[in-house]
Amino acid sequence: MSEQEPAMAAGGKGPLLTASKLSVTFTVGAAFGARIRKENFLLRAVDGVDLEIQRGEALAVVGESGSGKSTLARALTGIAPVTAGEMIFDGRKLAARRRGRDRRRIQMVFQDPYSSLNPRLTVGSMLSELLKVHKVVPRSEVESFSRELLSLVGLSDEALTAYPRQFSGGQRQRVAIARALALRPDLLIADEPVSALDVSVQATILNLLRDLRAELGLTLMLISHNLAVVRHLCDRVAVMYLGRIVEVAPTEELFSNPQHPYTQALLAAIPTLEPGSLDEEPAITGDPPSPLNIPSGCRFRTRCPLAEQICHDQDPELRAGPASAGHRAACHFAFAAAGAAAPAGGAGQD
């Protein structure tokens, strides 16, 4: 289960999905009003993301709220309009308006299983509609295929005639996963699939995703803010901050040897079961800046304990470290010397 080489894998035909310089921009409020007030009205939710997803891997995208991780997922699925950049899926460029087959091959599971299922359709009619529209299986096999899907996600046949309201949160999320899998996607994008669920139920869904990967050889992109979940499930992690990927590395490499100061702060902030001392200053102070007003140069410099003049002037590129091409970080001081880049406490107080 360890995918280490992000370079062109010999067996496959390159990465499953490549996004380059991908941007998604929203306008906020009226352009005219903003011009009068001399304010920025362009919200750069995703701001030049380069990302490769390898065949069969589980890639996690982590970041705080407002970092653009959900928008990135929506852009990859084709439900958020892409402003700039391009996506290459399985060797072909994806058009702005996707055709049936391209839509089918990238599927998404949403965070809230209470609002992402149509309350007026039974699970059976929901699945059969999908299967018929996309002609996944011949009409005569729709029902048997639906049953297969439900058993795959651990639901009984009775679920076919039930409405979403009759299920618990965890079961609804199973239905949502079955719906996504109905189209036999190559890439499954799960946007915070467990954060709306209770702790004891979260585990069942995480285990299900893990089993499905092994069984179906699925490529998984998991969006999460919970690094413990990510560590449990994923091979590779990309850290997002204000619309940009600031560090990407194989999971254990990222957790044991984080290079970007933001990643370091994020890891330091995770509470663990080991009672710690809350006496020291927090690893990172202040709030993230607004995506309406992204700082010049390095976007993390306003909260960064290491920031210097160069961070103000130059936007650091996502560059690979000397040890392995799989570990890349967008920091001027990354990979400098072993251990030299560790931030010493909260230097940037307010």
Added chain:
Amino acid sequence: MTAAVSPGGASAGPMLQVRDLHVRIATRRGTVRAVDGVSFEVPRGEALGLVGESGSGKSMTLRSILGVLPPEASVTAGQIVLDGQDLVPLGQNELNRIRGPKMSMIFQEPMSALNPVMRVGAQIAEGPMLHQGLSRGKAAERALDLMRRVGIPHPERRMRSYPHEFSGGMRQRVMIAIALSCEPEVILCDEPTTALDVTIQDQILRLLARLCRESGVSLIFVTHDLPVVAQICQQVAVMYGGRLAECGPVRDVLHDPRHPYTLGLVRSAPDFDNVRESLVPIPGAPPSLITPPDGCRFHPRCKFAEEDCQVIEPPMRPLPGGRATACLHYERTIESLEAERAGQSLTAAEDAS
């Protein structure tokens, strides 16, 4: 566990005691036994974590302490003793004299708990003016000082801002300033960091820990997040189906559970420091509190359950080390933990050789 010296407390007993609390909610489908005989105490200057899943009764317990139950819910039995005074029989007017100066609350969603059309300075100053009779000017000074203490930058300017002008973390700091404004002895926290990002959560937890240490205030911290409890609380009480499953010092309970439900919770949550091959979920679903199962409420989901668990309602059984468990067969939990550890050290030894 550090023994905190009670700061000028007249009586040396616990700050807050909840004894055999029962809360019932009337619904169209029947009476929900939301809280069913819960007892715990909060020592002076310490933080108690109240842990449980949704529907375990933890929020209802907290709301009955503050006296803000929804209209269809009521306390049907039990006592809530704050600093020697039972709060249950008190009316709203009497409670109003206690809420603020003696206890206050921090809510999960600061945006819906703050008044959107009132400047935050005025919201912080309101309590001291009402409860302590401070003049407008003195109260404003107090507000300014509080904003500084909770780490809001440029407090002179920010006093005049409205809640929507603050970020989530800053709003929660405003909530904390309001909660502290009348120098209470107990602060009730209802998932105060659940809506926040992890770096902001870290800041808020550190702030709360520092304020507790400085002012000797006691906390009740309701959450479903075990790692957060491990960080901020000294004591923990685990709730399940309206009852207490287990309570005791936080380290002992989370590392060495004495109730199968606690063990299940710890095993099912992905722990950042300890990556396991597979998570072990708790099978089944939480019980209906309209018709709760007989005997132990956890028995339908418990892998250690025996016949007597289906009939005997397990009492809270005191254990050494200031702990207690509501499990008839808690030795099973110990055996299971020991077996697991033996297995781990075995594989570790194999790895080493």
